[in-house]
Amino acid sequence: MAVESVVSVIIVNFNAGKLLSQCVNSVLASNIPVSIYIIDNASQDNSLKYLEAVFDKIKLIKNSSNLGFARAANQVLADTIKSKYLLFLNPDCVIQPDTIGKFVAVMDKNPQAGMAGCVVRNPDGSEQRSSRRSVPTPWRTIIQVFHLNKFFQSFLLTNQELPTQPIAIEGISGSCMFVRRTALDIVGAMDETYFLHCEDLDWFMRFGAKNFSILFIPNIEIVHFKGVCSSKNPIKVEWYKHRGMVKFYRKFFRHKYPFIVFWGVITMVWLRFIGVAIRQLFKK
Numbered sequence: 001m002a003v004e005s006v007v008s009v010i011i012v013n014f015n016a017g018k019l020l021s022q023c024v025n026s027v028l029a030s031n032i033p034v035s036i037y038i039i040d041n042a043s044q045d046n047s048l049k050y051l052e053a054v055f056d057k058i059k060l061i062k063n064s065s066n067l068g069f070a071r072a073a074n075q076v077l078a079d080t081i082k083s084k085y086l087l088f089l090n091p092d093c094v095i096q097p098d099t100i101g102k103f104v105a106v107m108d109k110n111p112q113a114g115m116a117g118c119v120v121r122n123p124d125g126s127e128q129r130s131s132r133r134s135v136p137t138p139w140r141t142i143i144q145v146f147h148l149n150k151f152f153q154s155f156l157l158t159n160q161e162l163p164t165q166p167i168a169i170e171g172i173s174g175s176c177m178f179v180r181r182t183a184l185d186i187v188g189a190m191d192e193t194y195f196l197h198c199e200d201l202d203w204f205m206r207f208g209a210k211n212f213s214i215l216f217i218p219n220i221e222i223v224h225f226k227g228v229c230s231s232k233n234p235i236k237v238e239w240y241k242h243r244g245m246v247k248f249y250r251k252f253f254r255h256k257y258p259f260i261v262f263w264g265v266i267t268m269v270w271l272r273f274i275g276v277a278i279r280q281l282f283k284k
Contacts, residue, residue, distance in 0.1 A: 005033045007100050008080040009087045012072045013048075014041040016091035019228055021050035026094045028057060032101045035059070035083065037076040038091075041066040047091070068195035077189055083181055090175040092225040093120075102220045103178040106166050114183030114212025115203075117172025118220035119162065128224060132157045132216045133171040135204060136245075138253055138265040145268060168213040174200030175224045183212045196237065198244030205252055235280045242273040 009027050013020050020038075027036055036058040040048060042065050051058070061075060073088055080086055085104060089095070099118075107113055120131040134140060136155040144154040157169065177200065187206050190199045204214060246269055254262060 005035045006083060007032065007085045007087060007104065008035040008037060008076075008083040009089055009100075010073050010076055010080070011036070011038045011089050011091050012041060012069050013038055013043060013091040014066060015043045015045045015232065016047050016228055017045050018050055019225055020047045020091045021054075022094055023089065023091050024051060024054060024058065026096070027089070027100075028054065029097045030095075030100045031097045032104065034087075034100060035080070037061070037079065039063065039072040039075055041068070041072050068192070069197075070190035070194055070199040071192040074189045074192060077184075080181070086179045086181060086184065088174075088177040088179065090224065092228040093175055094223045094225075095176075096222070099220055099222060100178075102217070106215065106217050107178065107180060110166070110213070110215060112211075112213055113168075113215045114180050114187065114207045114210070115172070116166070116178045116215040116217055117176055118178075118217050118222060120173040120175055120224045121221055123223060123225060127158050127162075128173065128226060129156055129158055130171075130173045130175075132169055132173075135170045135201065138249060138257055138262060141265060141268075145272070162218045163216070164218065166215045166217045169216045170208065170214065171201065171204045172214060172216055173224070175226070176222055177203075180212075183207065183210070186210055187212065194244045194247065196240040196244065198241070198248045201248050202251065235277050238273060238276050238280070242269055242276075245269055 011023065016023070024036060024038070027034060038058055039061045041063050059076070059079070063072060085107060087100060087103070103116055107116055117132070120128045122128055134155045134157060140155040143149060143152045144156065187203070187210050191202045194202060207214060246266055249262070249266060
């Protein structure tokens with residue numbers, strides 16, 4: 001049974017296989033006490049079997065169906081009310097023993113920061129595209145899609161040099177979000193109407209609206225084995241991702257762009273989904 005601590009780690013699992021146990025063991029190796037909450041969204045693999053040896057060190061919630069990321073993560077918020085910080089960590093991530101302690105140290109020194117992220121690397125050591133980013137506004141999406149990066153800055157910041165100190169940016173990787181509990185109580189939980197993807201972008205916008213900064217901490221690094229949980233149903237995942245992006249645009253930007261521009265971007269999103277789905281079909 002998990003015990004209350006300064007940091008509660010929330011992991012939503014869906015078919016992460018052995019990586020879930022690697023993730024949990026890396027968290028258990030932390031050099032500060034943590035509480036671990038695992039919410040399993042009706043996984044169909046043997047993910048949980050690999051955790052049998054550590055069941056007494058975690059709090060496990062088994063859902064009878066896949067509730068989506070936000071809704072599952074929000075399930076344990078009431079149980080973590082006394083934690084100063086929450087780490088929302090994907091089950092296919094591996095952290096270092098000092099990762100959580102470093103997060104705490106930086107956040108304690110920056111009381112206006114509501115959330116923090118870090119350098120998220122691929123297994124080959126390269127930095128993942130979503131490791132640090134700006135909010136993907138419709139205009140920035142146009143820049144990215146039409147490869148206008150030479151002339152304008154898109155929402156991806158990973159083509160820039162790593163900063164030497166923690167800096168405030170608009171968005172971090174949703175795979176590793178270190179959140180101040182008091183800020184969460186003011187901003188509110190993740191929007192459960194997003195099933196998968198874009199709930200993090202929604203959160204970034206809402207944290208900013210409440211004047212909480214989002215920090216990117218360059219001296220913290222984790223490894224993210226991206227795509228493991230979605231490998232069995234890639235088209236379905238892409239559907240949720242693109243649908244989430246449309247919801248995100250409608251919620252925050254619908255009245256900030258001319259009608260023809262806004263709906264042109266929405267059309268572009270769905271055309272992109274069709275293209276991605278066709279490529280996935282031909283892979284099979």
